[in-house]
Amino acid sequence: MGHFNILVLLLVCSIITLNQLGQCRQSDDDHYVYKHHNNLELNVLLQKINTKCPSISRLYQLTERSVNGWPLTVIELSTNPGQHQLLVPEVKIVANMHGNEVLGREMLLRLADYICTEYLNNNKDIVQLLNRTRIHIMPSMNPDGWDIAANNYRSSDWLLGRANLNGVDLNRDFPDLDVVEFRKGNKEDFVSSLVNHQMQPETRAIVQWILTNPFVLSANLHGGALVANYPYDETPDGSTNTYTPSPDDQTFKHLARTYASNHKTMAKQSSRCDNDEDFTKQGGITNGAAWYSVAGGMQDFNYLASNCFEITLELGCQKFPPIEKLPVEWENNREALISFIKQAHIGIKGLVRDSNGYSIDGAIIRVQNITNGENRVINHDLTTTSDGEYWRLLTPGVYEVMATKQNYIPEIKTVVIKPKSSEQNEHAEIVNFNLKKFYY
Structure with a gap:
């Protein structure tokens, strides 16, 4: 990191009120520092990774910022950053859609650093993965919600910080294409649903991202439960929870099982969250609508609006886990994340x-x-x-x-x-x- 960036970081640290989420600090070595990175630190860390691995990474921002002005930053990891390569599948992973669900945010920062470091170490598996896959990682889709949650992380309010700064749940803010699909609507219905729905800036940015890139596979990281969730997320009849298979139910179950089985606890007995279903009886996976119906979700929008297959990953019972649990959670999720990305290469x-x-x-x-x-x-x-x-x-x-x-x-x-x-x-x-x- 350049001297100017370090000075900026130190200056900001001097005016930020430090709290129990962790000190604002800069490591002098390449060892990853587990902590809850605030929005500034998140972007500084991504810049540091990009600087460490300039030949295989690129930073870019989506077309719109959050309501409060934070960039929606993505780090791309590939052997040809910034360019699509013929027949090389593109994978995206998004976290922190709900601002108070922060584990995925930290796991994606760690994932980006891990891929960079292991590529430099000539890890054969990671080198091969990057040689044939273009990976886009967005650690935070809702930085404003994170700020609210971080400033009130001791609160018992289960929803505080979940929505964006305008109070909108971003996972209910996408055009509801399930309704179009269930009614067997036509292209005009699809266009109308896009035009008539007034989305939040974060949602609009993601929609444009999805529709202008040839993404093949995607994961949306959440928290508060421990399960891999797959489409459809919405029931066709308005019921609260009815199994609603997509035409690709078999493939989606495979994708969900890939993550759950490679996660160290998701599919194992005694891993259920309090007052939640025992998803381990199903191998740590669930059909979204069978769990509870969600209208306007990002997962189904990916599937119905583009060529991209997305599943939703609930990474743990605690939405805002303490710092000391982050290394353990990384070990729980590391192989599952890598194995999931590799699924962009199944089929034809x-x-x-x-x-x-x-x-x-x-x-x-x-x-x-x-x-x-x-x-x-x-x-x-x-x-x-x-x-x-x-x-x-x-x-x-x-x-x-x-x-x-x-x-x-x-x-x-x-x-x-x-x-x-x-x-x-x-x-x-x-x-x-x-x-x-x-x-x-």
């Missing part, structure tokens, strides 16, 4: 080209599961990027995959996705398509 991926070899933007990828004669269309189509790329997360099985676009002759291929042993590095099968023009 490929390119859709025309007969002249040009990319076809917006081609539809439709999948039918024909495993053991099932013959079930997975009613969730994906679309190709401007470069003609697609990624389709799928679990082992036999599938018929069709690529199609208006004025082109559809092409169908049969794909067998085989189970992989724990020793194998998972990778998506390459399935390319070449579409011929349909002439009337």
Whole structure:
């Protein structure tokens, strides 16, 4: 870190009222300091990581700031920072959407530092992960809520700091595309839901981020429970809790189980939170709507508005755990986080080209599961990027995959996705398509 940044940090530390959340301090070595980083320290630490690993990292901010003016900062980790690489899947992880749920915030700061450090140490697993994955980490989506929670962290109020500065729960603030989906609405319904819903600045920034990047996989880190939650989050009939599977229920359960089984306690008996369901009976996972229905959530918006599959991770019973628990929580979550990111490489991926070899933007990828004669269309189509790329997360099985676009002759291929042993590095099968023009 440069001398100027250190002076700025020391100056701010001198005017900040220090509290029991931890001293504002700068380490002189590369050892990670576990603490509850305030919003300034969060950005300083991300800058420090970027400085330590300039060849594999980039800092950027979303298009809007929080209500109180804090940037929504992201650190990108990849071998080609700032540029999308053909057929390299992009993963995002977001934390601190609810300002008083802070464990995920600290875990993502630690994750960014860990990936940087282990890459420099030539950790084979991390080097391979970055060679074939572009990772975007946002430690805090709600810095204003964090300020409120941190200033009142001894309060018994379960909700204090949960919302943003305008008092809006950001995980109820996304366009409710579930309603459009359940009613089998059309594209105009989708556009209308975006236009008519007045979102908070933090939400608007995330929506634009989702819609302008080819994210394949995502996790949303929360706290207050210990479970991996998967879509749908909302019930179709307005009931409080009814299992509501998405068309990709099988894949989502796999993603949730991947996290829960690699977490050191999430799937183990005696890990339940007081007055909560015993999710360990289900392997530490739950369908969101079966737990309780959420309208306007970020998880379902990702799935219904883009090609991105997102799950919600509740990391622990304590929303604001004491500092001394953070190292233990990192060990609980470290392998689960890395294993989850690797799931961007399951299923298939490929390119859709025309007969002249040009990319076809917006081609539809439709999948039918024909495993053991099932013959079930997975009613969730994906679309190709401007470069003609697609990624389709799928679990082992036999599938018929069709690529199609208006004025082109559809092409169908049969794909067998085989189970992989724990020793194998998972990778998506390459399935390319070449579409011929349909002439009337």
